[in-house]
Amino acid sequence: QSALTQPASVFGSPGQSITISCTGTSSDVGGSKYVSWYQQHPGKAPKLMIYEVNNRPSGVSNRFSGSKSGNTASLTISGLQAEDEADYYCSSYTSSTTLHVFGTGTKVAVL
Amino acid sequence: QVQLQESGPGLVKPSETLSLTCTVSGGSISYFSWNWIRQPPGKGLEWIGYMRNSGTSNYNPSLKSRVTISVDTSKNQLSLKLSSVTAADTAVYYCARGDLKFDPWGQGTLVTVSS
Numbered sequence: 001q002s003a004l005t006q007p008a009s010v011f012g013s014p015g016q017s018i019t020i021s022c023t024g025t026s027s028d029v030g031g032s033k034y035v036s037w038y039q040q041h042p043g044k045a046p047k048l049m050i051y052e053v054n055n056r057p058s059g060v061s062n063r064f065s066g067s068k069s070g071n072t073a074s075l076t077i078s079g080l081q082a083e084d085e086a087d088y089y090c091s092s093y094t095s096s097t098t099l100h101v102f103g104t105g106t107k108v109a110v111l
Numbered sequence: 112q113v114q115l116q117e118s119g120p121g122l123v124k125p126s127e128t129l130s131l132t133c134t135v136s137g138g139s140i141s142y143f144s145w146n147w148i149r150q151p152p153g154k155g156l157e158w159i160g161y162m163r164n165s166g167t168s169n170y171n172p173s174l175k176s177r178v179t180i181s182v183d184t185s186k187n188q189l190s191l192k193l194s195s196v197t198a199a200d201t202a203v204y205y206c207a208r209g210d211l212k213f214d215p216w217g218q219g220t221l222v223t224v225s226s
Contacts, residue, residue, distance in 0.1 A: 003155060034211040044218075045205060045216040091156075091158075097172050098172060098173075100146075102155055
């Protein structure tokens, strides 16, 4: 089971919106409603930002939203802020024996 | 709220067994599924496996022959054993709660495999 494909980096200015893609296959992203997104600041543990494609846990800003089309899931951050600068990972439950696969990770930089 | 704390040796010799513990506080370990996830320095996340509250476990096929995950409900602890380690097993190891999503996570513990 290969890692899900994400862009290595995405850049944006404060206040802008950015979108991070996460591409898999019909065995994972395309065939699962259990796609989640994690934010990781340097030296810190990942934090759940989106689960089941487009649900936000309590306490997560509504500037973060998720969606999915076919084999590609997306995370959109609107009103970009300096504190959003971090690495972001997608994850999907899969129908393969691996069960859970993560994305390659995307570094978000706020210019 | 539930908090997780990993602990164990920070240095393990090649070919030996890596053993880590995750202590759960603020809630019972009995009612959820618990995972181990690792992250090599400067790299991405890799799911290692989980133990369900039903007692069943499931592991990443790439590690299955070397991994054992167990739960001690009397101590509210999750354990990981990874045998025959090599330098490729050097990583930050995290424990995390969940079946279909991972929340919350422990702070992680760095394990270096080196002689």
